[in-house]
Structures are given as C-alpha cells and as structure tokens.
Amino acid sequence: MFEDKNIAKTSLEDLGEFGLIEQIAQGFQPKQNSTIKGIGDDAAVLDYKTEKTVVSSEIFVEGIHFRWDYMPLRHLGYKVAMATVSDIIAMNATPKQLLVNIALSNRFTVEAVDEIYNGIKYACDKLELDLVGGDTSSSVTGLTLSLTAIGSAPEENLVYRTGAQQNDLIVVSGDLGGAFLGLQVLEREAQVTKINPNNKPDFENYTYLIERQLKPEARRDVLQILKELEVKPSSMIDISDGLASELIHLSKHSGFGIQIYEEKIPLDPSVIRTAEEFSINPITCALNGGEDYELLFTIAQQDFEKIKGNPHFSVIGFVGEKGSENYLITKGNQSKVPLVAQGWTANES
Amino acid sequence: MFEDKNIAKTSLEDLGEFGLIEQIAQGFQPKQNSTIKGIGDDAAVLDYKTEKTVVSSEIFVEGIHFRWDYMPLRHLGYKVAMATVSDIIAMNATPKQLLVNIALSNRFTVEAVDEIYNGIKYACDKLELDLVGGDTSSSVTGLTLSLTAIGSAPEENLVYRTGAQQNDLIVVSGDLGGAFLGLQVLEREAQVTKINPNNKPDFENYTYLIERQLKPEARRDVLQILKELEVKPSSMIDISDGLASELIHLSKHSGFGIQIYEEKIPLDPSVIRTAEEFSINPITCALNGGEDYELLFTIAQQDFEKIKGNPHFSVIGFVGEKGSENYLITKGNQSKVPLVAQGWTANES
Numbered sequence: 001m002f003e004d005k006n007i008a009k010t011s012l013e014d015l016g017e018f019g020l021i022e023q024i025a026q027g028f029q030p031k032q033n034s035t036i037k038g039i040g041d042d043a044a045v046l047d048y049k050t051e052k053t054v055v056s057s058e059i060f061v062e063g064i065h066f067r068w069d070y071m072p073l074r075h076l077g078y079k080v081a082m083a084t085v086s087d088i089i090a091m092n093a094t095p096k097q098l099l100v101n102i103a104l105s106n107r108f109t110v111e112a113v114d115e116i117y118n119g120i121k122y123a124c125d126k127l128e129l130d131l132v133g134g135d136t137s138s139s140v141t142g143l144t145l146s147l148t149a150i151g152s153a154p155e156e157n158l159v160y161r162t163g164a165q166q167n168d169l170i171v172v173s174g175d176l177g178g179a180f181l182g183l184q185v186l187e188r189e190a191q192v193t194k195i196n197p198n199n200k201p202d203f204e205n206y207t208y209l210i211e212r213q214l215k216p217e218a219r220r221d222v223l224q225i226l227k228e229l230e231v232k233p234s235s236m237i238d239i240s241d242g243l244a245s246e247l248i249h250l251s252k253h254s255g256f257g258i259q260i261y262e263e264k265i266p267l268d269p270s271v272i273r274t275a276e277e278f279s280i281n282p283i284t285c286a287l288n289g290g291e292d293y294e295l296l297f298t299i300a301q302q303d304f305e306k307i308k309g310n311p312h313f314s315v316i317g318f319v320g321e322k323g324s325e326n327y328l329i330t331k332g333n334q335s336k337v338p339l340v341a342q343g344w345t346a347n348e349s
Numbered sequence: 350m351f352e353d354k355n356i357a358k359t360s361l362e363d364l365g366e367f368g369l370i371e372q373i374a375q376g377f378q379p380k381q382n383s384t385i386k387g388i389g390d391d392a393a394v395l396d397y398k399t400e401k402t403v404v405s406s407e408i409f410v411e412g413i414h415f416r417w418d419y420m421p422l423r424h425l426g427y428k429v430a431m432a433t434v435s436d437i438i439a440m441n442a443t444p445k446q447l448l449v450n451i452a453l454s455n456r457f458t459v460e461a462v463d464e465i466y467n468g469i470k471y472a473c474d475k476l477e478l479d480l481v482g483g484d485t486s487s488s489v490t491g492l493t494l495s496l497t498a499i500g501s502a503p504e505e506n507l508v509y510r511t512g513a514q515q516n517d518l519i520v521v522s523g524d525l526g527g528a529f530l531g532l533q534v535l536e537r538e539a540q541v542t543k544i545n546p547n548n549k550p551d552f553e554n555y556t557y558l559i560e561r562q563l564k565p566e567a568r569r570d571v572l573q574i575l576k577e578l579e580v581k582p583s584s585m586i587d588i589s590d591g592l593a594s595e596l597i598h599l600s601k602h603s604g605f606g607i608q609i610y611e612e613k614i615p616l617d618p619s620v621i622r623t624a625e626e627f628s629i630n631p632i633t634c635a636l637n638g639g640e641d642y643e644l645l646f647t648i649a650q651q652d653f654e655k656i657k658g659n660p661h662f663s664v665i666g667f668v669g670e671k672g673s674e675n676y677l678i679t680k681g682n683q684s685k686v687p688l689v690a691q692g693w694t695a696n697e698s
Contacts, residue, residue, distance in 0.1 A: 018690065036401060036504075037509065040510070040602070041440065041509050041510050041511075042405060042436040042440055042510070042585075042586055042587060043403045043404055043405035043437050043439070043440045043442070043498075044404050045401050045402070045403055045440070045507060046402040046403075046404065047402070048397075052385060052394050052396050053394070053395040053397060053402050053499070054392045054393070054394055055393050055395065055404070055446075055482065055497070055499060056391060056392035056393065056482060057406075057448040057450050057482060057483055057497050058450065058484045059450035059451070059452050059484045059485075059486050059493070059495055060486075061452045061486050061487070061488045062489070063489035064452070064486055064487055064488060064489065065486070087392045088391070088392050090391035091390065091391055091392045091394065099405075099406040099497065101406050101407065101408035101495045102408070103408050103413070103493060132404070133405060133406060134406055135406055135407045135408045135495075136408075137408050137409075137413055137414070138410070138413055139410045139412075139413060139493075140410070140411070140412035141490065141491075142490075144410070144488075146406070146450045146484075146495030148406050148448065148497040149392075150402070150404060151392075155385075155396075158394060161389070161391070162390075236391075253389070341367065
C-alpha cells in the first residue's frame with residue numbers, strides 16, 4: 001500500500017478550492033450507520049442514538065511534528081489520522097468519523113495532496129472511519145493538518161483519566177520507545193544524505209522502529225481484547241507524549257501516586273539494540289520519547305489473572321497512596337527516580 | 350469588552366504546554382447540560398440524547414485569513430469562533446461546544462495567547478458555548494487556528510443545502526458587503542501607516558464596516574426568529590465566501606437554477622458610500638466579498654406573508670427551473686449576468 005509511484009504534477013490553482021474538495025470527497029464514501037450526512041453541507045450530521053458523543057482534535061505542523069526529508073506524504077496522512085483517533089480509543093469509545101482541515105502552500109501539487117488523503121483513506125478503511133468534513137486553505141508557507149475525530153460509546157463503557165484507585169495495577173499495551181528511535185534513525189540518515197546525496201540509507205536493521213515512527217497504529221484492537229477478557233480499565237490514556245508524561249496525567253487526575261518498575265517496561269529487542277547504538281538509555285526512549293500510541297491503563301488487582309501472560313499487555317507497576325510521589329524503581333530495586341513530564345516549548349519564530 | 354490593556358510579556362517557555370492548557374481551561378467552565386466531560390481528558394464526552402450530532406471544522410491561517418497590522422488578537426479569537434459556529438447554525442442546529450487547536454511560534458507571549466482566548470471566551474459567553482477541548486502546538490512561523498464546532502438538533506429541524514424547490518423564494522438575513530469593505534478600509538490605513546508611522550487612522554465614517562470585518566456575528570438569532578414566525582427554510586447556507594458562491598452551492602445541491610435581482614440585495618448605506626469611495630460596485634462586494642456570516646436560505650412561496658416586511662430579511666430572488674442557469678438580473682431588468690463562484694487559490698510557498 002505504501003510504495004511510491006511516478007507522480008504527475010498538477011498545480012492547486014488548476015483545480016481550485018472547490019475542485020479539490022470534490023476530488024477529495026470522491027475517494028471517501030460513508031460506511032458508518034451513524035453518518036447521516038457526510039461531506040457536502042455546512043456541517044456533518046451524525047446519529048449516535050443512545051450512545052454518548054466522544055470528540056477530540058489534534059494539530060500537526062510541518063517542521064514541528066514532521067519533516068519532508070523522511071516522512072512520505074502518504075505515511076503522514078495515515079499517521080495523523082491514527083494519532084487523532086487514538087484519543088477516542090483511549091476513552092474506550094469507538095471512533096467513527098473524521099474531519100480533516102488542511103492548510104498548504106502552492107509548492108504542493110494536487111498529486112501531493114492526493115497522497116496525504118490516500119494515507120488518511122488507508123487509515124479510514126482500516127478502522128472503518130468516515131471522513132465527514134473539514135476545511136481546505138492556502139498557507140503562506142508549509143503544511144498544517146488539523147484533525148477532529150468523533151466516536152461514540154455507551155455511557156457505562158467510558159473510561160476517564162480520573163478513575164485510578166489505590167493498589168490498581170498499571171498496564172501498557174505493546175512496547176515502547178520504538179517510534180522515538182525510528183525518528184533518530186531517519187534523522188541520522190537525512191543528515192548523512194544532506195552531506196552525501198549519493199548516500200543509500202540501509203534501514204534493514206531498523207524496519208520495526210521506522211514502521212513505529214512512520215506508520216503507527218491506534219490500538220482499537222486492545223479495546224476488543226479487553227472486552228473479550230471482561231476487563232474494564234479504571235482509567236486510561238494513550239501514550240502520545242511518552243510514558244512518563246501520561247503516567248503523571250493519570251496520577252494527577254486520580255490524585256494517587258504511581259510507581260513503576262524499570263525492568264517491567266516493555267521494550268522490543270531492536271529498541272534496546274538501537275538505543276545502545278545511539279548511546280541513549282532505552283528506558284529514556286520509553287519514558288520521554290512519545291508517538292508510540294499504545295494504551296496505558298489501570299485495572300483492579302482482581303483482574304490481574306485475566307490479563308496475566310497475555311502477550312499484548314505488560315503490568316509495569318501499581319497505584320500508590322493518595323498524594324504520594326510518582327517514581328520509577330530502577331532495576332533490582334536499586335533506587336527511586338521521580339517521573340518528570342515533558343511537553344513542547346515554543347520554537348523560534 | 351474589546352478595549353486594549355497594558356499587556357505584560359511572559360514567554361511561552363516559562364509556562365510550558367501543560368501550564369498553558371491549564372491556564373486556558375480555567376477561563377472556561379462548562380454550562381451546557383450536554384457537556385458530560387469538557388477539557389481535561391483524551392476526548393470530550395457529549396450527550397445529545399434524542400437529538401442528532403452536528404459538527405463542522407474550519408482552519409484560519411496567518412497571512413491568509415488575517416494579518417496583525419489591523420486584526421487585534423481578541424477580535425481574532427471572537428471572529429474565528431463565530432465563523433466556525435456559523436456553519437452549525439446554517440444547519441438550523443444549536444451550536445453547543447467548541448474545540449480550539451492552536452499552533453504558534455514563540456514570538457507570541459502568554460498574554461497574547463490569553464487575548465486570543467479572551468475573544469473566544471467572549472463569543473462562547475455570548476452564544477452559551479462550552480470550550481471542551483483542543484490541542485496546542487508550537488509552529489516554525491506564524492499562527493494557525495483550527496476550530497471545530499459541535500451542536501445538535503432534532504432530526505426534523507435540520508435544514509440541508511439540498512432542499513430548495515422550484516419557485517421557492519431566496520432570502521438573506523441582514524445586509525451584505527460590509528465585512529469586505531471593512532477589510533479594504535483597514536488595509537488602506539495599514540498601508541498609510543507603513544509609509545507614515547505617525548498616521549492616526551480616522552475610522553469614524555467606517556465604524557459599521559470595521560465592526561463587520563473585526564467582530565462578525567453568527568446569526569443564531571435568525572433561527573429563533575424563523576421559529577417564532579413558523580418558517581422552516583427548505584435549504585440554508587451561511588454566507589462566508591460571498592453571496593454568489595453560496596447561491597451556486599444551493600443551486601448545485603438542489604439541481605435548480607437561481608435568479609436574483611440586483612436591486613433586492615440588501616446593502617447598508619455605508620457600504621454604498623464606501624464602495625463608491627473605492628470605485629468598486631457595491632453589488633460586487635456583496636456577491637464576492639465574503640465574511641458577512643449572514644444566512645442565505647430558501648422558503649416556500651406560501652411562507653412569504655410570514656416574513657414580508659420583516660427588517661431582518663430580504664427576499665432577493667427565486668428558484669427557477671431544474672437545471673436552469675444561475676444569474677443576477679440587473680437594475681430595471683436591464684440584463685442577466687451569470688453568477689460565478691470564487692474560492693481560494695494556493696499562495697506562493
């Protein structure tokens with residue numbers, strides 16, 4: 001699905017705004033019963049019947065969230081869709097519709113825009129999402145994408161950040177740190193290529209990491225697995241900013257301290273190997289790297305038997321006392337390291 | 350509400366992403382019964398009970414939709430909120446929640462961001478909207494705002510672009526062309542100030558036009574008036590891109606041609622006067638200017654008596670035969686001018 005093609009070049013002026021919207025809309029036919037009216041009116045109309053409406057919005061900026069030298073446009077479309085939908089999933093809700101706002105300068109061709117929407121469409125097809133609206137604009141420079149995901153859930157299914165209780169277990173899906181190291185590998189090769197344009201990057205040892213960076217998956221499957229196991233998390237969040245930051249959110253919203261064990265944090269062998277190559281602690285990649293889009297959740301102790309040994313899940317710690325510190329216990333109970341959050345700080349103008 | 354203050358300067362780095370989000374959230378307390386969960390989780394949770402969910406999203410880019418030299422930040426916040434909500438209103442639905450994504454470079458101070466959100470808050474207070482989410486990001490350069498408005502309506506109330514029928518009357522609320530001419534006045538003064546920094550703009554003759562440009566109002570009141578008059582439009586759209594473009598949308602979605610009369614297009618006296626000053630046809634301002642955020646709708650002939658003489662409404666034409674042309678009949682039935690739509694074309698990169 002993700003191979004490159006020989007791409008023609010049609011200017012956005014030739015097509016115009018309304019032509020562009022029409023062309024985009026053609027590729028997306030609504031499939032969800034809840035989509036009453038999709039693209040083509042002032043607003044979309046949705047019907048969730050007795051379920052609650054769940055909505056989240058994200059913005060992605062060229063030079064901040066992505067760069068062209070290693071992010072193919074189709075992957076970009078796929079990734080921004082998955083990243084946005086991940087927040088709906090983290091509510092234990094089913095994502096159903098997507099709105100995509102795009103602002104782009106005229107260095108982009110119609111074919112380039114198509115590539116972005118092809119990636120979005122691939123994500124939509126995979127998760128059965130309907131594209132139901134959005135806005136297109138020119139920009140003075142660069143590309144900005146802003147996506148809104150909507151979904152629904154019966155009220156009793158919803159899982160908030162607030163619900164963790166003392167002695168609950170902390171669980172993560174999948175493994176962590178891969179997306180961050182994938183980015184390091186891509187950036188290193190981009191630097192080499194800048195100096196030596198004949199450089200032929202060999203990504204053979206990094207395929208997993210690069211896929212984690214360029215083609216992340218929102219873990220809707222985890223919701224299904226938990227449902228089948230009859231486990232309802234007490235709190236949940238998706239891991240977009242790194243494990244440490246998300247743990248602190250769960251702690252702050254519940255009021256309980258959180259303790260995790262370094263040796264329990266799930267790491268792919270290629271994460272350990274590549275972190276060593278870059279002289280980084282792989283645990284740091286997991287704690288502060290971000291973009292893994294795994295789920296972090298808490299469960300009651302009595303649910304432990306249900307998930308024990310399940311290859312999708314790792315129990316990494318527990319919820320401590322009300323108001324206690326958040327920390328990482330290093331290997332072999334050596335020491336306690338306080339968890340520190342990271343967010344963005346504004347760039348130079 | 351819109352006066353300037355002496356503003357302190359705190360850098361975004363000092364506050365950080367999470368601090369900024371907290372500070373923004375404090376100013377907004379949910380008021381709508383339908384807001385189950387607002388800011389502070391992965392997603393907002395809304396409950397529209399038996400009503401349908403209506404959602405629309407818009408993107409606003411510095412240098413394309415606004416410029417600093419004449420757009421105060423608070424007005425910008427107010428305007429983008431009103432512009433986004435206008436699409437929900439054009440469905441004959443009630444806007445209830447707003448999500449705001451913002452990307453900005455570090456030439457913006459915390460106080461500047463506060464000013465934008467103060468404007469958004471003023472719009473939210475006026476229309477009883479809850480700010481329930483959004484995303485903040487740094488940007489390499491400039492400011493981008495992307496807003497999503499959500500609301501609801503009973504299914505039987507919804508009005509689409511598709512419903513116009515032959516012989517229906519074409520109606521607009523308020524008057525047109527003012528926002529466009531307000532922009533011309535502001536741009537002219539900005540040019541003068543660039544050459545002569547001591548220039549003191551005198552806007553006394555242009556207050557209405559400048560208010561239309563800097564502080565547009567989404568016409569939720571029109572829905573209430575129509576309800577009281579027991580008039581349900583057969584189709585409706587808001588006028589964001591200019592009357593011509595919106596008429597063509599209604600025509601295209603219904604399949605019927607539309608004919609309007611030049612002399613019926615509602616123009617404020619200051620629009621006529623200022624258009625003359627700029628040597629522009631005021632009708633051109635109404636047809637192609639945009640940003641008036643009035644409502645354009647069609648009604649059945651038998652509803653004419655209900656709106657006749659109402660100062661909020663002007664009947665400007667009628668719906669013609671299936672597949673007929675869209676045109677303007679000039680003053681005194683002189684000639685027929687085809688209506689032509691305008692959208693953006695991409696800017697230089």
